[in-house]
Amino acid sequence: MKQPFTLAAVFTVLVLLHTGQGRDLRTVTEPKNPPVCTTLKPSSADETKIIQDALHTCAKGKAVALSSGVFISGPLVIPSGVSLLVEKNTTLRGSTNPKLYDRGNNTCGALDNYGGGCNPLITISGATGSGIYGKGTIDGRGSSKMLGSNITWWHLARNAVTAHKQQNNPKMIYIYNSTDITLYQITVVNSPFYHIESLLTFGFTVWGITINTPGSALNSDGVDPTGSMNVTIAHCNISTGDDNIAISSLHAPSKYISVYNNYFGHGSSMGIGSGTTYGVSEVTVTNLTLNNVRYGLYIKSNTLNGGLVTNVTYDNVCIYDSPWPITLDTRYYHKTGNHTPEFKNISFNNIRVLTNGTFTLHGVSKSNLVQVSMKNVHISEGSKWSVSNAQINGTWEEDASGTSCGIPANENIF
Ligand SMILES: *[C@@H]1O[C@H](CO)[C@@H](O)[C@H](O)[C@H]1NC(C)=O
Ligand SMILES: *[C@@H]1O[C@H](CO)[C@@H](O)[C@H](O)[C@H]1NC(C)=O
Ligand SMILES: *[C@@H]1O[C@H](CO)[C@@H](O)[C@H](O)[C@H]1NC(C)=O
Ligand SMILES: *[C@@H]1O[C@H](CO)[C@@H](O)[C@H](O)[C@H]1NC(C)=O
Ligand SMILES: *[C@@H]1O[C@H](CO)[C@@H](O)[C@H](O)[C@H]1NC(C)=O
Ligand SMILES: *[C@@H]1O[C@H](CO)[C@@H](O)[C@H](O)[C@H]1NC(C)=O
Ligand SMILES: *[C@@H]1O[C@H](CO)[C@@H](O)[C@H](O)[C@H]1NC(C)=O
Ligand SMILES: *[C@@H]1O[C@H](CO)[C@@H](O)[C@H](O)[C@H]1NC(C)=O
Ligand SMILES: *[C@@H]1O[C@H](CO)[C@@H](O)[C@H](O)[C@H]1NC(C)=O
Ligand SMILES: *[C@@H]1O[C@H](CO)[C@@H](O)[C@H](O)[C@H]1NC(C)=O
Numbered sequence: 001m002k003q004p005f006t007l008a009a010v011f012t013v014l015v016l017l018h019t020g021q022g023r024d025l026r027t028v029t030e031p032k033n034p035p036v037c038t039t040l041k042p043s044s045a046d047e048t049k050i051i052q053d054a055l056h057t058c059a060k061g062k063a064v065a066l067s068s069g070v071f072i073s074g075p076l077v078i079p080s081g082v083s084l085l086v087e088k089n090t091t092l093r094g095s096t097n098p099k100l101y102d103r104g105n106n107t108c109g110a111l112d113n114y115g116g117g118c119n120p121l122i123t124i125s126g127a128t129g130s131g132i133y134g135k136g137t138i139d140g141r142g143s144s145k146m147l148g149s150n151i152t153w154w155h156l157a158r159n160a161v162t163a164h165k166q167q168n169n170p171k172m173i174y175i176y177n178s179t180d181i182t183l184y185q186i187t188v189v190n191s192p193f194y195h196i197e198s199l200l201t202f203g204f205t206v207w208g209i210t211i212n213t214p215g216s217a218l219n220s221d222g223v224d225p226t227g228s229m230n231v232t233i234a235h236c237n238i239s240t241g242d243d244n245i246a247i248s249s250l251h252a253p254s255k256y257i258s259v260y261n262n263y264f265g266h267g268s269s270m271g272i273g274s275g276t277t278y279g280v281s282e283v284t285v286t287n288l289t290l291n292n293v294r295y296g297l298y299i300k301s302n303t304l305n306g307g308l309v310t311n312v313t314y315d316n317v318c319i320y321d322s323p324w325p326i327t328l329d330t331r332y333y334h335k336t337g338n339h340t341p342e343f344k345n346i347s348f349n350n351i352r353v354l355t356n357g358t359f360t361l362h363g364v365s366k367s368n369l370v371q372v373s374m375k376n377v378h379i380s381e382g383s384k385w386s387v388s389n390a391q392i393n394g395t396w397e398e399d400a401s402g403t404s405c406g407i408p409a410n411e412n413i414f
C-alpha cells in the first residue's frame with residue numbers, strides 16, 4: 001500500500017505547485033515557425049508595398065519570409081492568422097521618413113503636447129494566431145537621422161524632455177485586441193520608442209527573442225504587456241534604455257503572466273506599472289538575471305494611475321550592479337489623483353543581490369501598507385533600506401557577494 005500513498009502525495013504536491021503561483025493559464029511550449037507562403041528577396045528600394053501585398057495574400061496559418069539582405073519598409077500591418085518570418089542574415093529596417101508613419105496630423109517626427117502622432121512599424125490588430133518569427137533582425141533605426149531633419153528619433157526624445165513636450169516617435173511592434181500572438185527568436189533593435197507593446201491581448205507568447213538597444217535611448221521599453229492576460233515571456237535576452245519589461249493595466253486588467261529564464265543586460269527594470277488602474281495580479285517571475293538594471297525588481301504607481309497589484313512572486317533572481325535592486329514605490333513621480341495604489345502579497349523567494357544598493361518599500365499610508373514576504377533573500381553588505389508603510393514577513397541576510405551572476409543564470413536560458 002506504500003506506493004499508492006506516495007503517488008497521491010506526489011500528485012498533491014504537483015497540484016499545489018500548479019496552483020500556488022499566479023501564471024499564464026495556458027500550457028506554453030517552445031513555438032515552431034509556421035510554413036512559408038512566399039519568400040521575398042530584397043531590392044534596393046522601399047519594400048513596404050511588396051511586403052504588405054504578400055502579407056495580404058498569404059494564407060492563414062502561413063508566413064511571409066524575408067530572405068538574405070536588407071529590406072527597408074514603412075508601417076506594415078500583419079493580418080489575422082498570418083505571420084512574418086525574418087530569416088537569418090536578414091534585416092527589416094524601419095524607414096526613417098516620419099511622413100510614412102504619420103497618423104494624419106503631420107506631427108510624426110516632431111514635438112507637440114499630445115504624442116501618439118505616429119503609426120507603429122508593425123501593427124497586429126484584431127488578429128488571432130499571428131506572429132513574428134525568424135533569426136533575423138528588425139531595426140527601428142532610432143539612432144539614424146529622420147529624413148528631412150538634422151536630428152535622430154532619439155535626439156527628438158531628448159528634446160521632448162528639455163522642452164516639456166511630447167515626442168511623436170513610432171513604436172516598433174504593437175499588438176492590439178488580439179489572441180494567440182507569438183514572437184519567436186527575432187532580434188529587435190534600436191526602437192525610436194517602445195520595442196513591443198501588447199494591449200487587450202489574450203494569449204501572448206514572447207519566446208527566445210533578443211532586444212539590444214543602447215542604455216541612453218529614452219522610452220525604449222523592451223516588452224510591455226498592458227491590459228493583457230495569459231502572457232509568457234521566456235528565454236529572452238533584453239538590453240535597452242528603459243524598462244526591460246513593464247506590465248501595466250491602464251485600460252484593462254493584466255493577469256496570468258509568466259516570465260521565466262530571461263537575461264537582462266542594461267535597462268531600467270523588471271517592472272510593473274506605472275499605470276495599474278485595473279489591477280495587475282497572478283504574475284510569476286522565475287529564473288531571471290539582472291545585470292546593470294537600474295531599478296531591478298520594480299513596482300511603481302501613484303494615486304493618479306493606481307490600482308491593486310497582488311499575487312506577484314519573484315523566484316530565483318540574481319541581481320548584479322543595480323543601484324536600486326528592489327523598488328516598490330507608490331509615489332511614482334509624485335503624481336496625484338484618486339486611484340490609490342495597493343501592493344499586496346508580493347513574494348521574494350531565492351533572491352541574490354551581489355552588489356550594494358538602496359532597497360525601497362514605500363506604501364501609501366498606515367492603513368494601506370505595502371505587504372511583502374521574503375524567503376531566502378541574500379543581499380550585499382553595505383546596502384541601505386528606505387522603508388515606510390510596509391509590512392515585511394520574513395527577512396534578508398547581508399551575506400551575498402560575487403563578481404557576476406553567471407551568464408546566463410542557468411544553461412536552460414538560451
Ligand atoms: C487563459 O488560458 C486559459 C487556459 O487556456 C483559458 O481557459 C482562459 O480562457 C484564458 N483567458 C483569457 C482571458 O484568454
Ligand atoms: C551570414 O552572413 C555572414 C557574413 O556575411 C556569412 O559569413 C554567413 O555565411 C551567412 N550565413 C548564412 C546562413 O547565410
Ligand atoms: C489630431 O489633432 C486633433 C486636434 O488637435 C486631435 O483631436 C486628434 O486626436 C489628433 N489625431 C491624432 C491621430 O493625433
Ligand atoms: C477587435 O477585433 C475584432 C476582430 O477580432 C473586431 O471585430 C472588433 O471590432 C475589434 N474591437 C476593437 C475595439 O477594435
Ligand atoms: C538642427 O537644425 C536647427 C535649425 O535648422 C539648429 O538650430 C539645430 O542646432 C540643429 N541641430 C543639430 C543637432 O545639428
Ligand atoms: C545577449 O545579447 C547580447 C546582445 O544584445 C549579446 O552580446 C550577448 O552575448 C547575449 N547573451 C547571451 C547569453 O546570449
Ligand atoms: C528555473 O531554473 C531551474 C534550474 O535551472 C530549472 O530546473 C527550472 O525548470 C527553471 N524554471 C522554469 C520555469 O523554467
Ligand atoms: C499570495 O500569492 C500567491 C501567488 O503568488 C498565492 O499562492 C497565495 O495564495 C496568495 N496569498 C494570499 C493570502 O492571497
Ligand atoms: C490572489 O490569490 C488569492 C489566493 O489564491 C485569490 O483568492 C485572489 O483572488 C487572488 N487575487 C487576485 C486579484 O486575483
Ligand atoms: C504575512 O504574514 C501574515 C500573518 O501570518 C499573513 O496574514 C500575511 O498574508 C503575510 N503576508 C505576505 C505578503 O505573505
Ligand SMILES: *[C@@H]1O[C@H](CO)[C@@H](O)[C@H](O)[C@H]1NC(C)=O
Binds near residue numbers: 356383
Ligand atoms: C558599496 O559598493 C561600492 C562599489 O563596490 C563600494 O565602493 C562601497 O564601499 C560599498 N558601500 C558600502 C557601504 O559597503
